Amino acid sequence: MQDGRIPIYQVIQDFIKNQIQTGIWSPGDKIFTEKELMEKFEVSRITVSNALTGLTKEGWLNRIQGKGSYVHDMALTLRNPAQPAAGSGMSTPAEQGDSRNVIGLILPNISDFFSMRMNKGISKALKQSGYNFVLMLSENSKDREAAAIRELLYMGASGLIIFPVDAETYNEEILRLKLERFPLVIIDRYLTGIETHFIGSDGVEASRLAVNHLYELGHRDIAICSDVPLSTTTIEQRLSGYMKALKELGEMINPAMMLTDFYVDYEREELDEQHPLFRYVKNGLATAYITLNGTMALHLYRIVRHLGLQVPRDISIVTFDNLSPSREFNFFTYIDQHEETVGRLAAEQLLELLEDKSKINQQENKYRKLLIEPHLVSSVSTAACPVRSKP
Structure with a gap:
């Protein structure tokens, strides 16, 4: 699209490809129904249908009328590290034999405009970087967040951007990344007691x-x-x-x-x-x-x-x-909260770390914590306080 916004049908396609690439869905597995995808992404049936039709043409899915959509056997080839899917929008491990050109992003979900705008900012910053971009969803689950981190490391990701889940305690996998000084930027939710590069709204x-x-x-x-x-x-x-x-x-x-x-x-x-x-x-x-x-x-x-x-x-x-x-x-x-700006700055910070490896081994008191100044946008849900009658 001309304004740089990611079409929603492509977001749905990237999600499905990600499920297949990471092995969550295997060849022959039935994927979500059209109704489930409509509810998950809050879109119309025609948008979901367009997304599924495109994936069927690319060889990712088999669509059986009256039964649903299934992962095609060809998906094994498409998710093979040596044979990435052309134009899929998602990266496979070791694309072109080099596993160092992947940056991973973990979001709780992409079902709202907040996450989509943040994703857009990151995508823009990485577009000309030479790095490929893999998006994984935690569904606000600590277990899925941990699994996503492990999967991205297995794929050979060079660095990670993580939007942590809402939880009373932090994910130990994030602590492990910090201790190993892995290139990492946390966005939106600051983790007490774990000094990392962080960018979010004040x-x-x-x-x-x-x-x-x-x-x-x-x-x-x-x-x-x-x-x-x-x-x-x-x-x-x-x-x-x-x-x-x-x-x-x-x-x-x-x-x-x-x-x-x-x-x-x-x-x-x-x-x-x-x-x-x-x-x-x-x-x-x-x-x-x-x-x-x-x-x-x-x-x-x-x-x-x-x-x-x-x-x-x-x-x-x-x-x-x-x-x-x-x-x-x-x-x-x-x-x-200027989430697109947060996403862009997070990606730029990670690229800076990857370009200068010496910065990864810096002392903890030099970790960058950047708070973006928020602004209030007034609309019709607020008005003068109603006059209450005395009891």
Whole structure:
């Protein structure tokens, strides 16, 4: 595409090729159904069909009408290190006999625009580098993240860019990479106690921006909510920024407004009316909410509508993720974390390490930790605080 954006059908194709290349799917295995791929990537049937048709023409799949798509026997040849698939968009180990030209990226998923924009930034930076690019997904699982790291090392990757999973403890495979001084850059989620090259958005400043925006609109009962472990440094930073902003505004910090000790089943079709977040909204305890991820913003919006309320007339919402492919069509006021810039800088940092091997053996206090300044983009999900009637 002319603007450099990766077509979504190609993202789906790269995912399927990756599953085959890494041995997760073997010849003869049935892959995900069209419906499952539609749900996973949140796209139309025609987009999925185009992706599968292209892979069938390339020899990766067999499509049997009424039964589904299966990995073709030819895929063994396509994933053979000595015979990479032409134009596949994914690299095989030791392409052209040289295993040192592969850079691996591990993301939790690519089902949202946040990850896709970060992936775009990395792709752009690596385009003219001479390195091939292998994307693997952890599905936010520590075990799959560890397996992805081992697989990329087996393929002979020269360096890795890792977006760590949300977990209470870090992955030991990442610690192993650090101890062995393997070229590595961590993005978005900083790991406490493990000094590595890190590039991400400034979470403290991001929360301050969100609080200040809502405060200027007259909101005083501002809740912040997250469904990921508090031990994740990114979440700690955002909570710290929330409390810092309230202190600067001369407001008392109400622990009841920090909604972090719960789990949300996003796959559940019906809302759980006994869930703490549902009851919190129902009881009108806050006039504004800051959600620490876009999925929760959508879930919160469902709750508000279910209760017969409206956003932003009754409740304002600020989220950390831009849920739209562009600013022009965005409903939610959001924190722009400049994820494409984060991805680009991470790739450039890794390339710099690979070009100058001496930097890999540097002392720990020289690891580069770069925080990108976030910005708030106002939209229609926030408005002046509604006037509440006295009891």
